[in-house]
Amino acid sequence: MTPRRDSKWWGWGDPAVEPQLDEEALATLRERVGELEPWPVAAELEGFELPPAEPLPRALVEAVGEAGVFTGAEDRLRHAAGCGYADLARLRGGRLEAAPDAVLVPRDAGAVSRVLELCAAEGVAVVPFGGGTSVVGGVEPLRGGHSRLVSLDLATLRGVAVDRRSLTARLGAGLRGPEAEAALRAEGVVLGHYPQSFEYATIGGFAATRSAGQASSGYGRFDSLVGAVRLIAPAGELRTLETPHTAAGPALRELVVGSEGIFGVIPEVTVRVRPEPAQRRYEAWIAEDFEAGAEIVRALAQGPGLPDVIRVSDAEETEVSLMLSGPRGLAGRAFEGYLGLRRRRGGCLIVIGVEGDEESAARRRALSVRALRRGGAAYLGQGAGRSWEHGRFQGPYLRDTLMGMGAMVETLETSHTWSRLHELHAAVGAAIRDSLDGQGTPGLVFCHLSHAYADGASLYFTFISRARRGAEVEQWREVKRAASQAIVAGGGTITHHHAVGRDHAPYMQAEIGSTGIDVLQAVKDQLDPTGIMNPGKLLP
């Protein structure tokens, strides 16, 4: 099997999908961020500059077989970066300073095991690679003192075994979201895990990064769906039992989930699945303001009927959604519901979605409607809700469009308790705005609340500004630093679901303290004594 080559090498997803902004949206954008200078992709794939590749030890080639070793420029390039803004900015620039020496595609878990053993013996760094959709530098080819580095593409690990009676499924790490979902639907069940990266990200990546889908309030985050894991580490293999629960000591499953490749490779996971929902209903509402919207979500999350999807945009995000959904807005999006919204400037958009059997979906919708009305929200209809649902995976495509126009576009997220959420919302928003203003690139900064819990919720920020051409990554790094510091100062987590990777590693000290870092390092030293696994990620 060859590594996948079906997405843009310089951006997100299907090259044929090219959303365009209409004149009205363009005008509003210019008004808010200033004139933009087109930012074309600098090079063709053929002319892209990569560092030369070091030759691999012969034994390693034998371990995967010649047919599983890829040293061509395209494959090296496609495995050299994730899908964060900084990654895409560098790809757009036409050269990378680092790339794997080769991409290895092991046939099966046994071959993964042999590869890690050999790489440990030979001192070859290994970056486990699923969909390559990390937005935090999770697949960056950092060598960590080793002279050689391979990207270990897990695309062949595609097993599916459903236990219909226990509603569990063992899924291979290499399955993309839609592939796993299709295989499960064939058995009448679903996973219900829909992160924005769903179409290209993989099961292994979901587990390794503690991914959270847009319907996590109903179906659960990926980590809460994982029942059992398997980890292949250089020092050995770890499996947890496939039982619904155990009190046999610390949960090793929770040490593997979220380990981001620094301990080893997750070849498969056993997840909890559900019967395919008979009903799906998405709809939009508008609240007076962000506080009122958040209170509605809190009431629902602390009661018995939280919807599967619930999100509240702040006033700025609501306005931007409106701008991007004009009459000739994004292809395929029909935001007719926003016509109502247009009459309520300053209001905040709420999207709710309920899925499940007819009775349960109807009941939870009724509970939501009651809370929404109590909280003073007005109904916008199913049209806007469906538009959101249909466009739920479109954000990264639009980012490519905006970058091509000369914009910096990035998202970041955190979570906190209800008691401290608004304070954090204000502080992080201000930090991003100040950093953009300070760099002479004022922009749009907006946020939504999602992934609701009884004790709090996540905040998901987006910012758009003019890219500082020639210093795109530096500009981004400066904003990211300001936002991260504000998150840490406010007691929020550095990441609710984007993971740590390279970008958040400097904030792990604030997150888990030096004792926490020492513990993770001790686990790494045990499982990966020569430090070959995904160097430079997760730990500072």
Place this chain on the structure above:
Amino acid sequence: MTPRRDSKWWGWGDPAVEPQLDEEALATLRERVGELEPWPVAAELEGFELPPAEPLPRALVEAVGEAGVFTGAEDRLRHAAGCGYADLARLRGGRLEAAPDAVLVPRDAGAVSRVLELCAAEGVAVVPFGGGTSVVGGVEPLRGGHSRLVSLDLATLRGVAVDRRSLTARLGAGLRGPEAEAALRAEGVVLGHYPQSFEYATIGGFAATRSAGQASSGYGRFDSLVGAVRLIAPAGELRTLETPHTAAGPALRELVVGSEGIFGVIPEVTVRVRPEPAQRRYEAWIAEDFEAGAEIVRALAQGPGLPDVIRVSDAEETEVSLMLSGPRGLAGRAFEGYLGLRRRRGGCLIVIGVEGDEESAARRRALSVRALRRGGAAYLGQGAGRSWEHGRFQGPYLRDTLMGMGAMVETLETSHTWSRLHELHAAVGAAIRDSLDGQGTPGLVFCHLSHAYADGASLYFTFISRARRGAEVEQWREVKRAASQAIVAGGGTITHHHAVGRDHAPYMQAEIGSTGIDVLQAVKDQLDPTGIMNPGKLLP
């Protein structure tokens, strides 16, 4: 503060509670297990034989203050054993071969920290002590190569801080179940954690052992209620953030929860709480057989309306419950509902309980009733359900009564997926029966299914037989070994909620493999480099 001395030193709980069996129950018991020979408590507290105590380093005494050091026989004895059958059998025998040299009661978390630092420096083993209710040897004073050992009683760590808006509470480790619940009710919230040990066990113990309460299907197991933890280890302190969720790497919280004192001391945890339920309704039903009862639970657990409490007794347990609830049965228990049951021999008792606001409780009850009727179960009424609820903490008292009559009484538990649950039920039951028969002490062996999940449930076995006098612990060990081997062979977990302690440590290799054990040992070496923390527990 002195260590607590309010429970029986040789058995469970309040000395004034002495449940007696009526003549009918006694006759049935004799018929099933043979004649019993009274087994009195061999010694008064004053005459109890303990090994001499080693003197403590002076600095350690200074760290807690003279007022926090207890070297009297009663306190040493009360901290020398947990509440498992083997513990109680030895206490009943009038002598122990091991006891702590002293009981230390640190004033606060700072003192805990100083004690651990000094013990690490001086090579003094430390057993963290909450309620002392472990049934797996979790507080056994094993020295692990150290010449001295102290029991660290955490009774003074009693802080309560409720965040009503976020529905979280920070609770001190030393609070007993009822103390925590009373403090929370004063703020209008509850934890909803009711293990059988509720009345004497502590918050710290719940966290350290991954305790699961009888209402775990509704409120969640204790581990799922924990939002943030703090761990004081000899090598430093670990805290996790008080945010509803984080994807910042492996979950250190899950490494601390379930660590059973081998890494350090948990001085406090932040838990999720709920508004006090307006409604509580317990009721009993009877299913045709165990399979039919289990199918009802599976349907409910895989649907939208699982009750807070649900348990299905197998035919043997149903019969024993009936036997123990005769007209002059246990004090305060009024099993009038069993009158109906008596007419359906071979049936299986189901208890369900729903709690919450009126609407939610009514709805979930209605869903349960529908599933119960569909599954062919017959209603026995609220009386039997309430009796179960009122007697839910009485089991350990009855064990003392039965032991005094000359019986061995023990419980053990596991969990598995629905696909493999019945096979495991049969295998473990057979293993216990065979072991009892083989030892010439045939007995009662029964089981209930509880703690239901979409993917499976736990099985909770009880066995009662004549005690082999003079070889009580050997007899017990033999049955325990047989049952544990059957659990391991069937792929179940060695413990769903009793924890590992000393008794299950030999089965951790089967549970998590050698790589898993190496990982936990690496964490321990990092946090507790001199190996003073709770030696001989959890790791084989």
